[in-house]
Amino acid sequence: MSWASVIDAVAWVSLIYFVTLAAAYLLVNACALLELPRQREALVASLVPRPHSGFEPPVSVIMPAYNEEMTIAASVGSILQLEYPELEVIVVNDGSRDGTLEALRNDLELVPFPEAYRRRLASKPVRGVYRSTRFPNVRVIDKENGGKADASNAGVNAARYPLICVVDADSILERSSLRTVVLPFLSDPRTVAAGGCVRIANGSTVRGGFLEDVGLPRKMLPLLQVLEYLRAFLFGRLAWAPFNAVPIISGAFGAFRKEALVEAGGYRTDTMGEDMELVMRLHRRNRLARRPYRITFLINPICWTDAPESLGVLRNQRIRWQRGLAESLSLNRSLLLHPRGGAAGWLMFPFLIVFELLGPIVELGGYLFMIAGFAFGFISAAVFWSFMALAVCIGLMLTASALLLEEISCHVYKRPSHLLTLAAASLIENLGYHQLVLLWRLQGFWRWLVRAPANWGDMKRSASWQKEL
Amino acid sequence: MVSDIASDPLAGTAFWAAAAALVATGCLLCLVVLARVRLLRRLALSRRAAVLWNPLLAQCADEVPASLPRLRWRDRVRFLLLWCNAQESLRGESQERLLQMARRLDAETHARRLLGSNTLSRRLLAVVALGHLRARDFVPMLAAQVQWEPTLGSLLAAKALVRIDAAFGVGPVLTAAATRDDWPIASVANILRECDPELVAFALSTAIHRQIAKDARAPGLTRLLRLHATARREPLRDAVLKTFSADVSTDALAAALADLWHPEDVGHARRLLHHSEWFVRVAAARALGRLGTAEDAPRLTASLADRQWWVRYRAAQALCGLPAMDEPALEAIGASLTDPFARDMLRHARAERASV
Numbered sequence: 001m002s003w004a005s006v007i008d009a010v011a012w013v014s015l016i017y018f019v020t021l022a023a024a025y026l027l028v029n030a031c032a033l034l035e036l037p038r039q040r041e042a043l044v045a046s047l048v049p050r051p052h053s054g055f056e057p058p059v060s061v062i063m064p065a066y067n068e069e070m071t072i073a074a075s076v077g078s079i080l081q082l083e084y085p086e087l088e089v090i091v092v093n094d095g096s097r098d099g100t101l102e103a104l105r106n107d108l109e110l111v112p113f114p115e116a117y118r119r120r121l122a123s124k125p126v127r128g129v130y131r132s133t134r135f136p137n138v139r140v141i142d143k144e145n146g147g148k149a150d151a152s153n154a155g156v157n158a159a160r161y162p163l164i165c166v167v168d169a170d171s172i173l174e175r176s177s178l179r180t181v182v183l184p185f186l187s188d189p190r191t192v193a194a195g196g197c198v199r200i201a202n203g204s205t206v207r208g209g210f211l212e213d214v215g216l217p218r219k220m221l222p223l224l225q226v227l228e229y230l231r232a233f234l235f236g237r238l239a240w241a242p243f244n245a246v247p248i249i250s251g252a253f254g255a256f257r258k259e260a261l262v263e264a265g266g267y268r269t270d271t272m273g274e275d276m277e278l279v280m281r282l283h284r285r286n287r288l289a290r291r292p293y294r295i296t297f298l299i300n301p302i303c304w305t306d307a308p309e310s311l312g313v314l315r316n317q318r319i320r321w322q323r324g325l326a327e328s329l330s331l332n333r334s335l336l337l338h339p340r341g342g343a344a345g346w347l348m349f350p351f352l353i354v355f356e357l358l359g360p361i362v363e364l365g366g367y368l369f370m371i372a373g374f375a376f377g378f379i380s381a382a383v384f385w386s387f388m389a390l391a392v393c394i395g396l397m398l399t400a401s402a403l404l405l406e407e408i409s410c411h412v413y414k415r416p417s418h419l420l421t422l423a424a425a426s427l428i429e430n431l432g433y434h435q436l437v438l439l440w441r442l443q444g445f446w447r448w449l450v451r452a453p454a455n456w457g458d459m460k461r462s463a464s465w466q467k468e469l
Numbered sequence: 470m471v472s473d474i475a476s477d478p479l480a481g482t483a484f485w486a487a488a489a490a491l492v493a494t495g496c497l498l499c500l501v502v503l504a505r506v507r508l509l510r511r512l513a514l515s516r517r518a519a520v521l522w523n524p525l526l527a528q529c530a531d532e533v534p535a536s537l538p539r540l541r542w543r544d545r546v547r548f549l550l551l552w553c554n555a556q557e558s559l560r561g562e563s564q565e566r567l568l569q570m571a572r573r574l575d576a577e578t579h580a581r582r583l584l585g586s587n588t589l590s591r592r593l594l595a596v597v598a599l600g601h602l603r604a605r606d607f608v609p610m611l612a613a614q615v616q617w618e619p620t621l622g623s624l625l626a627a628k629a630l631v632r633i634d635a636a637f638g639v640g641p642v643l644t645a646a647a648t649r650d651d652w653p654i655a656s657v658a659n660i661l662r663e664c665d666p667e668l669v670a671f672a673l674s675t676a677i678h679r680q681i682a683k684d685a686r687a688p689g690l691t692r693l694l695r696l697h698a699t700a701r702r703e704p705l706r707d708a709v710l711k712t713f714s715a716d717v718s719t720d721a722l723a724a725a726l727a728d729l730w731h732p733e734d735v736g737h738a739r740r741l742l743h744h745s746e747w748f749v750r751v752a753a754a755r756a757l758g759r760l761g762t763a764e765d766a767p768r769l770t771a772s773l774a775d776r777q778w779w780v781r782y783r784a785a786q787a788l789c790g791l792p793a794m795d796e797p798a799l800e801a802i803g804a805s806l807t808d809p810f811a812r813d814m815l816r817h818a819r820a821e822r823a824s825v
Contacts, residue, residue, distance in 0.1 A: 011479055015482060015486075019486055022490065111824075113820055114816040116813040116816070118778040133824070186653040187653060189650070380477060382473030382474045382477055382484075383480040386480045389484070389487040389491075390486050390487035392487075394487075396490070397490045397491075397497065400497035403497070403501050404497050404500050404501050407501050416505070419501065419505065423501075
């Protein structure tokens with residue numbers, strides 16, 4: 001085989017991959033589009049008759065916290081203001097090195113509580129349990145540092161109610177979020193987990209622990225992440241809901257049937273993507289055991305979170321996410337193409353491998369190959385520029401389709417200027433940012449391959465929206 | 470380069486694929502703009518309808534407005550939505566005045582037409598509205614919908630049915646509640662909550678007796694027993710007690726224990742405190758917490774050493790709640806315990822009691 005035919009073959013493979021990638025994501029968006037009317041109908045209908053109102057099962061809200069002294073009191077306060085008839089809040093102080101426990105002690109007026117702690121899931125030793133004298137439904141578990149997964153497991157051990165909702169300490173929930181995320185558990189007893197969409201709070205106005213006015217970030221980096229969240233974390237997840245193959249429920253906001261979570265073994269502490277791994281495990285165990293179950297994603301219960309505003313923090317986050325993806329897939333590989341795997345094993349799992357896990361390799365490889373080929377003269381200018389134009393146009397098209405879905409569903413960004421800003425940002429996103437993220441994802445994949453030591457990095461967040469609390 | 474694109478299949482394919490993606494992007498962005506325009510128009514209409522109708526609906530809290538504007542065809546869905554919400558939030562005579570207002574606007578005709586809509590939410594809105602409008606000729610259709618419609622539609626039909634004719638509707642709703650496992654019990658309870666508890670009690674009692682006679686081990690019995698909170702408890706007592714003498718599932722036993730309220734029935738809780746299923750023991754411990762006497766202290770103290778956390782927890786709570794069980798008595802029980810789990814749990818429950 002001559003060099004020319006090898007180069008030709010590689011170029012064709014790259015081209016076909018890019019086109020297939022575009023087609024696959026357009027198909028995902030089409031599935032999300034088909035799911036939208038069902039979710040909207042249910043929402044409209046539930047507004048009129050309030051069919052479940054007043055009989056919602058009690059929920060244990062678990063809030064793992066590590067070094068959150070500045071925001072923890074406000075976060076607990078916002079949870080306590082959620083529209084929900086009966087809930088308990090369990091804050092798990094995961095061995096914070098700052099004054100998180102002191103802040104909680106002062107704000108909640110904590111007293112030691114002789115909890116008969118029930119250790120159903122393994123976790124690092126609990127140093128003490130406290131109860132708020134101001135809010136009888138708030139308890140604080142103080143434990144040795146073991147990571148978010150470990151803290152969540154400790155929270156599950158202390159939870160009294162049949163449903164649990166794990167919430168990040170730096171997240172902001174809509175008042176109705178909890179009520180809405182519980183609806184799937186009421187309407188379908190097979191439901192074991194339900195997640196809501198997570199959006200970026202940077203640029204929005206927060207008052208009293210709640211988001212008052214939705215805005216777009218003024219800084220470019222979080223603005224570009226808004227587009228990513230729209231495309232990947234909203235419609236990319238919604239599309240899998242009708243097939244009962246939702247791959248992840250965000251650790252920032254997700255509800256679980258406690259017994260299903262405990263039976264599955266809780267959160268794994270040896271992975272960087274504990275939220276995704278748990279959901280994949282629930283799919284695997286239930287599918288392979290032929291147990292009826294349902295994992296749902298809802299577009300309307302909104303959780304707002306702080307997006308990284310510096311390249312270093314964003315890089316750490318993306319490396320971690322990609323590694324978490326690889327670990328989740330690897331740990332649950334028996335689901336892949338298993339005769340009982342259903343849509344999760346035959347559609348979602350291969351999709352994640354081909355487009356999410358291996359995507360950065362093929363995409364970046366394609367870019368590098370084209371650039372090198374053009375530089376060294378074995379790729380013509382016509383092929384090079386056509387290929388680059390294709391890569392950018394596909395990115396623009398996918399972002400535009402996500403914007404359309406957003407417009408006809410949630411319509412969170414209400415001002416016309418928001419639309420214009422997002423449309424303009426999508427151009428910038430495809431001219432460098434997307435490629436940079438691919439590089440970080442490749443690093444994450446590499447670190448998983450070589451089993452590099454896990455490193456969470458320094459997750460400094462600006463929480464600029466918290467300043468008005 | 471143009472000639473290269475034309476002659477090189479790779480360049481040509483990439484170029485035309487890029488062009489197609491660009492055209493698709495343009496089309497999608499146009500659709501975004503169109504969607505925004507449509508949404509703004511819809512919001513404006515909704516705002517206008519709210520400005521027009523909300524003050525009139527609010528006025529119904531005191532009186533029926535003397536003059537009403539004409540209900541236009543294009544406003545019918547928005548009006549019915551606002552009117553149904555007003556019906557849900559107002560009570561008593563205000564609801565009657567809302568009904569008069571709707572009759573004057575001929576809302577029933579609009580609601581009936583919506584029943585034929587292709588849009589599910591409009592059809593559901595029509596069902597809810599006709600329920601509020603007390604459209605009696607609609608009852609047979611609703612009774613059929615309760616049995617056959619998908620979950621949400623059937624639940625809304627059930628709600629409309631009991632609203633129009635509770636005496637007739639509660640029976641079919643309970644029959645469906647026993648057989649339809651897609652109906653969340655919470656939703657059924659929500660529907661029955663609007664009815665007279667006496668009426669629900671008699672219907673529920675009949676349904677429980679019928680279910681025991683038909684198939685006592687079916688999950689339907691548990692579902693019916695879990696509806697006890699919506700009914701007056703006295704007329705239900707016989708039906709609940711019959712559960713304990715029939716060959717029922719353990720789920721039904723636990724549900725029946727939750728329904729016990731008469732002090733004379735405490736024997737069932739005492740007997741089932743040692744049942745082999747832990748959730749029955751939990752229910753028994755809770756029942757003893759409600760009905761138990763000082764003589765139950767030794768039983769509950771023994772349950773503090775149960776192998777199940779929840780049994781220990783409920784037994785400790787029940788023990789703390791027994792009549793005449795003061796702190797010194799609990800202290801003495803705690804001192805007598807040799808099982809560390811039992812001791813921890815009693816300390817936990819005492820701390821909980823102290824913090825309330």
